[in-house]
Amino acid sequence: MKNSTLNEMVKRAVKEGLAVEEWILGTVEEKVEKSSING
Numbered sequence: 001m002k003n004s005t006l007n008e009m010v011k012r013a014v015k016e017g018l019a020v021e022e023w024i025l026g027t028v029e030e031k032v033e034k035s036s037i038n039g
Contacts, residue, residue, distance in 0.1 A: 013023040 010020070010023070013020065
């Protein structure tokens with residue numbers, strides 16, 4: 001993932017009024033789920 005894409009996602013999350021912590025936790029949970037499936 002390019003940093004520019006990541007920045008756009010962060011900007012969008014902020015615009016939508018989401019807490020950055022919630023957004024980070026969401027991405028972490030996705031990675032954990034994917035790694036669990038692959039592992």
